[in-house]
Amino acid sequence: MNVNQLKLIHFRNYENTSFSFDSNCIHYLYGKNAQGKTNLIEAIYFLSHLHSFRTNQLSSLVMKENESLIIEAKVESNKQNEHLKVVVSHHKKHLFRFLNPVNKYSDFVGIVNAILFCPDDMMIFSQSPKFRRRFIDMELIKLSKTYTTTLSHYQKILKERNLALKQNEINDALIDIYTDQMIQDEKIILNQRNHFIEQLILKAKQIYPFFSSEKEIIDAKYETFVSIDDDLEENLIHAYQKSLAKDKLYHQTNLGIHKDDIQFLLNGSNINDVASQGQKRSFLLALKLGLAQIIYEKSHQYPILLLDDVFSELDDIRKKQLIQKLPLNMQIFITTTEWMDPSSFGSRPVKFYKIEKGSIKEVDHGR
Ligand SMILES: Nc1ncnc2c1ncn2[C@@H]1O[C@H](COP(=O)(O)OP(=O)(O)O)[C@@H](O)[C@H]1O
Ligand SMILES: [Mg+2]
Structure with a gap:
């Protein structure tokens, strides 16, 4: 399962941003605090679960001083291409699949299957x-x-x-x-x-x-x-x-x-x-x-793996161990505040992105 294209309009601090992501590739998103790394993870999670892992308030997801938000994605699921769209407007979710309205949430949840790890998850214990x-x-x-x-x-x-x-x-x-x-x-x-x-x-x-x-x-x-x-x-x-x-x-x-x-x-x-x-x-x-x-x-098919801040408090050896343990053939998003030496990823496909103030820039790491 892969999200190949994602467009966010008035989602948190993303005004109107398009992303393209590679299949089965690690996407390493780094940047300073409060730039929009978790927001991006949250958008993909929302597409999968139709709720956020940070808030129950739909209105918090809408960019301040705006009325509605759009998450639009081209997804590859079970070798089929999907076009999905979520519009949140006036506290309501409107769902579309290939631009046709989807009335039941249960017909939409799970088309994108994403698994999240974030530090707050540890509270589960x-x-x-x-x-x-x-x-x-x-x-x-x-x-x-x-x-x-x-x-x-x-x-x-x-x-x-x-x-x-x-x-x-x-x-x-x-x-x-x-x-x-x-x-x-x-x-x-x-x-x-x-x-x-x-x-x-x-x-x-x-x-x-x-x-x-x-x-x-x-x-x-x-x-x-x-x-x-x-x-x-x-x-x-x-x-x-x-x-x-x-x-x-x-x-x-x-x-x-x-x-x-x-x-x-x-x-x-x-x-x-x-x-x-x-x-x-x-x-x-x-x-x-x-x-x-x-x-x-x-x-x-593997779900999409969203690892938010997974590296904080891990030493370099554990970080490398974690990367080695990540399944191949899986699209993975990792957010962190630190740059990581590309050699840590071995021969795995990886792309580096810098996230800054709601914008994303791919960084050439010369591999
Ligand atoms: N509804 C919103 N409208 C505009 N900006 C928002 C909204 N919600 C959060 N933000 C901004 O998003 C930023 C935090 O993004 P986040 O992805 O959590 O940061 P990080 O990069 O540290 O993971 C903050 O600057 C915050 O002000
Ligand atoms: Mg964050």
Whole structure:
């Protein structure tokens, strides 16, 4: 997957800027602080996810003193050319594919599959479980249509069930119907989430040692209220039967996948309790690169990798190790404040760009 052309109009500090990028090439974007490096990463991420990783406020993305923004891109996805356009105007997103309007977000999200690593991502380890669930959901939504429809159905039924539990006269038959529907959805979601984490940590375990001089062992476990085994349906039925009295007492659904979590472990302990910043960074990088591998196996193409400020705090040896570990045949964007010696990239295709005040200039590095 590659973004070959990108045009930003009134996106953050980009007034009207066109970019052309090479397929399967590392794009090394460097420049001083506050010049627009992360903004560029954010635009590609937005094209993929239809939301930003920095703000929930669509209006912050629009260049100050303007009404609307445009992100337009020519993309190569599964050897097909795509023309995508997003217009944000008056707090609304308008989507176009080959200039035809796309009405459903789910028909647009994932056409561009981009994976992001940014320093704030490390908070995934310390934040509340909601953020870890969001991480799984975001990736599975891009990977599986069944997951997307099942999850939104589950959320709808959960709301209905909670509403039914708040009535003065609780309708037991109705609660039963909702419980049954939740169980059917949860069977699908739990299996997919559990399988995803198992696969992901398997890949990450192979990658992690490249970033770590110590011999730590990393692991991850999906945590839920039932055991995920061959008797999953019975386990769910039993759990809901046991919790029904409590649900009625508290007027809410106390059990469900909306409360699940992922445990990330370093040498058997919760990573948050034992790991240094460097270890957390390496763990997260291993997860992200593992994710790229999973996407490749599933879709036969690598996602675009967005590495924002990934080099800060890494010494030169680790930087080189990271570059060597990046998969070939992958379009990669790296932002940093420092110039890097082109020889660090070995024989990999790499292009250097200087970002300054919302403009981009390719720099010839003489290789
Ligand atoms: N909506 C906006 N309109 C105009 N400029 C913006 C907007 N949002 C952010 N900026 C500007 O973008 C710059 C920050 O860009 P960013 O990509 O985060 O920097 P960096 O190069 O350090 O990654 C700042 O100068 C900021 O004022
Ligand atoms: Mg930045």
